[in-house]
Amino acid sequence: MPDVIHKIIHRLTVAYLIGIVPFGILNFINGDILIGLLIAVICCNLVYIDASMHRKKTYNSTIAFGVLMPIVYFLLYQLVVDKGIIGILWCFPTILIVNFIMPQRQAVIANILTLGILTPAILTQFDMAVVIRMYASLIIVAALANLFVNIITEQHLKLSELAVKDPLTGLLNRLTLEDNITLAIQQHNRTLNPMTLVSIDIDHFKLINDKYGHDAGDQVIIEIATLLKQRCRSVDQVYRLGGEEFLVVLLNTDLKNAQSFSTSVQEKLTEINFEHGLTPTLSIGLAEIEKDKTWNECLKQADDNLYLAKNNGRNTIIG
Numbered sequence: 001m002p003d004v005i006h007k008i009i010h011r012l013t014v015a016y017l018i019g020i021v022p023f024g025i026l027n028f029i030n031g032d033i034l035i036g037l038l039i040a041v042i043c044c045n046l047v048y049i050d051a052s053m054h055r056k057k058t059y060n061s062t063i064a065f066g067v068l069m070p071i072v073y074f075l076l077y078q079l080v081v082d083k084g085i086i087g088i089l090w091c092f093p094t095i096l097i098v099n100f101i102m103p104q105r106q107a108v109i110a111n112i113l114t115l116g117i118l119t120p121a122i123l124t125q126f127d128m129a130v131v132i133r134m135y136a137s138l139i140i141v142a143a144l145a146n147l148f149v150n151i152i153t154e155q156h157l158k159l160s161e162l163a164v165k166d167p168l169t170g171l172l173n174r175l176t177l178e179d180n181i182t183l184a185i186q187q188h189n190r191t192l193n194p195m196t197l198v199s200i201d202i203d204h205f206k207l208i209n210d211k212y213g214h215d216a217g218d219q220v221i222i223e224i225a226t227l228l229k230q231r232c233r234s235v236d237q238v239y240r241l242g243g244e245e246f247l248v249v250l251l252n253t254d255l256k257n258a259q260s261f262s263t264s265v266q267e268k269l270t271e272i273n274f275e276h277g278l279t280p281t282l283s284i285g286l287a288e289i290e291k292d293k294t295w296n297e298c299l300k301q302a303d304d305n306l307y308l309a310k311n312n313g314r315n316t317i318i319g
């Protein structure tokens, strides 16, 4: 569940505790046990989901939907039977809350269930003209809430992707480097499996831009990013660190295998048919992660080797 939905659940819970729970207590005091119970069960569900999301970033849907929601349905049904239109009014907040606390598909099913379960009670209480109006308004509220949650979830996912990915190539960007490499190094320290950093830079890239334009340069960057992704396994990480600079983190790979990887990338690059007959080459610097070095030191070593590769005439691998 996206962070933004958790934030909404949290605020919804706080608003519910402040605005609705006192009303529930008042209902208990006045002997309106059904409304009091309904408010209490929805409150338990919200507090449980909010607390669980806060602690574990997830929650047990069996408790939330297998246990607490059936109680909500039962109470809503009784409320409609006992109190008629007052009972129907309680369907609106229930439908809204369900849209925020459940994954979207389940929320739709839960809301259809709500309407289905209440149908016998509604049909015996009201005449058809009122029933049609009630259903129309309940369905509109459910559909709008669903649409609203879908839009914010989509926007949030787009923003999160932009924050971690380079928009031109779809590769990971520099912002994610520190967290990801720290995790990978922690794993490396536990397992002692080798791990190698591959620092890659396109040679004389400025000339490509200057001669054929920025778009042609972009196309070269995209092709090389695609090649790197193709040559890597799913466990490896490929970053675009800046203009024409890439970094590949090869897991479970020692220096020798990283050299083979780099050679294969250089070879495959020559097989690509670039626009304008371009034949870009890559300089590559390698550094195997060592236990007592920080990732920054290892990255610097890979960069130093890349610098040496540039000074050795480019289209070279050092490491």
Ligand SMILES: Nc1nc2c(ncn2[C@@H]2O[C@H](COP(=O)(O)OP(=O)(O)OP(=O)(O)O)[C@@H](O)[C@H]2O)c(=O)[nH]1
Binding pocket: 168, 201, 202, 203, 204, 205, 206, 207, 209, 213, 214, 215, 216, 217, 218, 221, 242, 243, 244, 310, 314
């Ligand atoms: N097309 C394109 N060009 C970019 C992008 N980002 C940076 N550049 C260009 O990349 C070029 C990098 O040039 P330099 O740092 O001089 O490197 P180089 O020409 O490859 O020379 P060496 O690295 O020494 O081989 C600059 O002209 C930047 O404007 C981008 O996203 N797209």
